[in-house]
Amino acid sequence: MRNVLAFSMALTAFGYLACNAQRGEQEMGPVFKEFTYRGDDQVYKEHPLEPDEFYSPILQGTYPDPSITRKGGDYYLVCSSFAFFPGVPIFHSTDLVNWTQIGHVLDRTSQLKVDSAGMSMGVYAPAIRYNPVNETFYMITTQFAGGFGNIVVKTKNPHQGWSDPIKLAFDGIDPSLFFDDDGKAYVVHNDAPDKGKERYQGHRVIKIWDYDLEKDRVVPGTDKIIVDGGVDISKKPIWIEAPHIYKKNGRYYLMCAEGGTGDNHSEVIFSSDQPRGPYVPAAENPILSQRHLPKDRPYKVDWAGHADLVEGPDGRYYGVFLGIRPNEKGRVNTGRETFILPVDWTGEFPVFKGGMQPLSPKLKMPAGVKNKTGEHGYFPNGNFIFEEDFKGGVLDLRWFGLRGPRERFISLTEEGLRITPFATSIDEIKPTSTLFYRQQHNAFTATTTLDYAPASEKDLAGLVCLQKETYHYVFGVTKMGDDHYIVLQRTEDGNAAVLASEVVDLDKPIRLQVTAEGNDYRFNYAEGGGGFRNLGGTVSGDILSTNVAGGFTGALIGLYATSVNDILPNK
Template identity: 70%
Template sequence: MKNYSKFVSLIALLALTIGQGFSQRNKVNHAVFNYATYEGKDQVYIDHPLGVDEFYNPILQGCYPDPSITRKGDDYFLVTSSFAMFPGVPIFHSKDLVNWTQIGHVLDRKSQLKVFDAGIAFGIFAPDIKYNPYNDTFYMITTQFAGDIGNMVVKTKDPFQGWSDPIQLKFEGIDPGLFFDEDGKAYVVHNDAPDPGKERYSGHRVIKIWEYDLEKDQVVEGTDKIIVDGGVDPSKNPIWIEAPHIYKKNGFYYLMCAEGGTGGNHSEVIFKSEHPMGPYIPAPSNPILTQRYFGDRKNRVDWAGHADLVLGPDDKYYGVFLGIRPNDKNRVNTGRETFILPVDWSGEWPVFENGLVPIQPKLKMPGGVTENKTGQKGYFPNGNFVYTEKFNADKLDFRWIGLRGPREDFMKTTKIGAQITPFPVNMKEVKPTSTLFYRQQHKNFSFTTALDYKPQSEKDLAGIVCVQSEAFHYIFGVTKVGNDYILLLERTEAEGNGRNRKVKSQILASTKVDLSKPLTLQVKATGDDYEFGYATDGGEIVNLGGVVSGDILSTNIAGGFTGNMIGLYATSSNDVLPAR
């Protein structure tokens, strides 16, 4: 009996040990990032300090493209494209066009944004925000290349309080914009393909208009009409007439569009009509905004276009538009950014002031605006700045975003930092990733974080990523190989096109690390030269992998429409392994 009792006790102890081991192996292995510090240090801001009545251009640095703006009373609201980022369509508020706060995202629910299986360059394109004083309602109309949605509209009485679920719109094409006339009628304009059989050349597009039923929130069937065929001068085969907006001034209707494609030939052009449905006549002085004529120049701004107009606080018009600031190797790693310029509309046609000469890094504040508060008390920063996030507040700053899915699905803020629950998804997969992203906003920057994490196997990895797309990125993280913790740097890039496209990854460097001590990770860049480094126990940063090129983080190489996104990344489906 005594031996039997010992046997039972031994079995119980063995079962407990096995159970604890099983539990340990199946326990979720969180990665905790204690803080993140982003520092931008571009020479242009050192060389051009602000005067008391000046502010910097762009107003939104980093990947905030395709801006649209509207006004209600003294309140301005601005939105930009977001592609497969989640939440989608960042929305900003200002009283003076200088000082902006991000008040959230228009599309912040899964019922609104279905990008869970969309490539990073798909999702939300070219949102247009408009306030309709006729029914005291804000509208945001856009194209969602995901979830079989297409063109859609959401609306709200108060942009601070959230937006409706999408209403799908029954027309093809992209870049829809709304116009609300003084008589209460509404219209939709958009880019579309020419009528079947009438396409004359590659890039031939048209601008189409529909009447819009405000009660049904739908275009009126049979009212569609082509109002621009090709562009300003059809004899020259202009490409990609798009991003249309209609404005009314002095009894006339003005149609403003981008032309030339989002690249080196980008521009903004204007047409005029006596009726919203046309016919529209182009201005004799088009384009009214472009940077395509100037070649290499210091502090270069390029690709200017895709604009929207608003009446400023000084009763003068202003235009927001996208542009790029390429680095020393002509890379577009900060993506397409949001700029602003005053617009001279004292004559018959509007023209962007200094929009047909090289754009400068700063400009005068609108008349009556006396204080530049950027970077202070919740106002969005620009110029050079340092931003530190400790992830210990109840509400996460809106600058941090997910990819294809909500941040809340994989992370939470804690007293010790951002706790990320790894998904069984790696960065190459077109699925929601467990990665918290921050946009690169400067050519010269550093991004530093402290990681508390011990991988349990080769399938576990956490660290920093720099991502242009699922096929172009760097991974700098720690995993486990045998009994060793290994920090490694991997470069991933695609080769070829279509069915011949292959994604190739290469381990550039790796080293053993001691995770019993705090681990600091850093990525920094000087123009196109990127460096990844680490430190243990608060020591000096040690480089791993030397200097690597930022080429794969640019649209020049990767294609698509985003800038580099720097991520705090964790996965339980790691495929990054050094050679044994």
Template identity: 70%
Template sequence: MKNSFKTFALSALGLIACSCTNNQVEVTPGTPVFSNFTYTGQDAVYDKNPLGTDEFYSPILQGCYPDPSICKKGNDYYLVCSSFAINPGVPIFHSTDLVNWKQIGHVLDRPSQLKVEDTGISAGVYAPTIRYNANNDTFYMITTEFAGGFGNIIVKTKDPMQGWSDPIKLNFEGIDPSIFFDDNGKAYIVHNDAPKKALYEGHRVIKVWEYDVEKDQVIPGTDKVIVNGGVDIKKKPIWIEAPHLYKKDGKYYLMCAEGGTGDMHSEVIFISNSPKGPFKPAPENPILSQRHLNADRPDKVDWAGHADLVEGPDGKYYGVFLAIRPNEQNRVNTGRETFILPVDWTGTFPVFEGGMEPLKAKLKMPAGVTNQTGQNGYFPNGNFTFTETFPSDTLDYRWVGVRGAREKFISVSPDGLAITPYDVNIKVALPTSTLFYRQQHLNFTATTTMNYIPRSEKDLAGITCYQSESFNYVFGVTKKGEDYVLVLQRTEKGNSTVLASVVVKEPRPILLQVKAVGDQYTFNYSEDGTTFQPITEPVSGDILSTNVAGGFTGAMIGLYATAGNDAI
């Protein structure tokens, strides 16, 4: 499963001739080498809420890790998230206690599984569900891939640590598929679909199919609508989606998101005597939402929904779900993140504990668990520092590409990370030569050291703060005449403006830094390796917000190179 970057001799590729003194690397013109990257989160909510010895933070996955799904086999838990046009696709995490998580790779990590090269950032892979089938000791991941002619697909494995099969295309329309394995050996798929006749904007239905486990295909003619519109069709509910089936005490439960994945988002629950219905809504719905709360509450968490349930190591149920942490301007730059709550299922219906109250930054751990987040290879949360020196043998799974695979434009050696620039720039819906790290805090500082010699005004390398191909900032070095010029370009709705530029000496090395304090982003640089200065006054992070740019992803910070620059 693990993607290991073999050591590339960059000198053999003509990218680096030698390592030089004074922190300089002799580079081939047009090819930047990034020798380090440091990201530090500085959110006040974590300073105000230090952890006790029996506590942990939620979200458990900060930044753009939306639409979580979870399953267990024995003492092992596996969690996956949507990845849209990010490459590789569907990050997968492992835990034994629901608190400490290690990323073990990506489910869709090779070209035969992931074909998102020509799609917008918010298309691609939506709403995966991961399940373990005890009847045949096999894990399944089912999702919708809006690209490459795939549609709804399923992949399988006996061991999530060892990689997944090629996709099997499923013969039904709609989105958000989820698979359920009954204890009698039968299987079912539920998903969101369009009604035969829409009664209002946002009217959707939930369908169920019987699934042939031997043939890995839905059984033709077995489809049935089990929810029309939502909990109460008379109230015109919108976007019933993300369905999951469960079985407990002989009853079948259908849990869905309702209200759209924005400020009306919620989670609702239904019950039946059969996986094919009829399903009756719980008397108290929703069971999770933040939509009814005071909009001006402190340390606000919002948009909660799109949940999945699992039994915890202490025998208690837990639910993972997406939510957002907006900044002081109510903008959503970190995107939809993965949160967790305990679930009370001692009664007929599951209820998220505290799920209808303002969500808190920290929770009590399951009994007997030690918090190791940020240590021993476990994913960090809260405020933390991530430092990358680009070793020659591996690259952290948190580094991703968009549309195109990382391996096609990067090379790693003890000197750092070299990016071979593509002829297209960041504003196209095509693979770009950019290595991305998700923004994980409202307040952060990200700094990189770059050795680079642009050849002409068509060359540029540096940092990008990226919401999409149509909304982004580019902060990098190019050439104008005989001068090396550092520029800051803002792109909004596809229209670009250079906000500032400054002549710099030969940029070997130059330190580039972006610092965000809520909605205010400052782009700094240092030519002496010590003293930073801003290229201009702080600029708004509005274009990096999901609720300004649209779509479903959070902002990312990219190490970027292009031979198709237009920022001059």
């Protein structure tokens, strides 16, 4: 009897181990062995760099709403990140040409709570400032998630992390700090007009508050409207926003975006004898815009605005700002990007040099600077290749998650990047098990190698091209019956349709590829060592553009896995 019991227990244990081994193998998820992104925009082929030139945008892809500050010879730049996790990418430079990403300002769940935020919610328009009086860096922003609202974080060293957020008691968006020579501090921001005084749709105001540096709060009762509507309220200007205050030669300058972050975008400037105003607009406004130029100009840059100024290493001023590079259909798939221009401030007001003319893809470098972009860890621009084998033990900072930390679903192994699938899909406003890279060119190729055998129709892994949860393509492998399939699904305004599917052999890793030539996208795959085959023909990139899908982000390329797949192959 004892032997029978022992044998029965052994069988039970064997079955338990076998079952758990199978479950564990399934739960371990797919392995992405490598990823290669190759940009191939015609504008850079036709405008090769001379030794004293560099390209603008300096940050290609969805890096919008740039803000910049300086401490001595060090420059720090931040951008909006919306529902991306980690949030607010931060870059460092000593010359305004060569930039390295040093991390993210909001990289902890205590700082960033976007788990239920739509793609274009979350973190808007960060402003970074250095206060020499207390030798502290501040980043102030609006976080439309997690019950935060307007917040500030700070650090003595941007390379070593930032504090948890301090909530600030005011409404509106786009806050910025100004530190005066006398040690006083102020917050300026966009807000609604006083109740009952809104005169038209898009009517906004700029407010200023005294800021208490000891208690990190706006001083109650000190709020004051310093711009009502914009440069000329009789013309009903819309969306005065993104304010920054500067001081030069004893005068105060307030620079703002006006016209909304689209076709009518511009940058305007005001001046005053006092930080709290009154502010008077310059006679010549705007000081930066592309809205008045011919629509059919070659290699068009548009939507220019939302700018910030800094004194460069050569003693001259420079401005960073957002702009777009639409494709041949006028669609904005690369999103709002970070550009730079020299600024002429020899007169009373700063003026972006060439900012009212068609923007050139390349600029002259500041004196004495050597272009090292794409080398030794410096961020690349122009046409470039990004390659990742995921075997270095450290994930490149250009990769990010959506609504939650990457570390919850990825692991870097000797085989490559393993994703443990979440029971959520790319359609949901929840954290997804997807690792994202920005689309940085209108013409590009992105390729990955996938080692994966889905166990059921609920399992899927592959590539996703995403604008937001309701606009995207999914290109991956799943299972139906005894066969494995590769599928291509298009989702537009939440309505999904399978465009094509084919049976594939997954005994060996499969290569997945997406290519784009402007608005034309193609999804290709290769089994084992074979050549690439197209699935679904040429499809439109319309659903990946900001001006079709709406919102504020550009297109993303994701390495995606899910355990709740509902995409069924066509039979």
